[in-house]
Amino acid sequence: MAEESEDKTEAPTGKKLSTAREEGNIAQSAEAKILASLITALILVGMLAPMVARKLQAVMAP
Numbered sequence: 001m002a003e004e005s006e007d008k009t010e011a012p013t014g015k016k017l018s019t020a021r022e023e024g025n026i027a028q029s030a031e032a033k034i035l036a037s038l039i040t041a042l043i044l045v046g047m048l049a050p051m052v053a054r055k056l057q058a059v060m061a062p
Contacts, residue, residue, distance in 0.1 A: 012020075020026065
């Protein structure tokens with residue numbers, strides 16, 4: 001029963017950590033994923049905005 005407790009008294013061993021990494025069980029921050037998505041979106045908008053602006057200018061020109 002003591003092994004099922006959520007309060008761990010000792011740090012995980014190197015083998016447990018490497019096994020967890022191999023299985024893909026690593027700590028991931030939701031904020032980091034959101035930040036990466038936001039940066040990607042901003043880069044795409046920055047790259048596409050000039051092209052869209054030129055096309056709009058061509059369509060709206062008299």
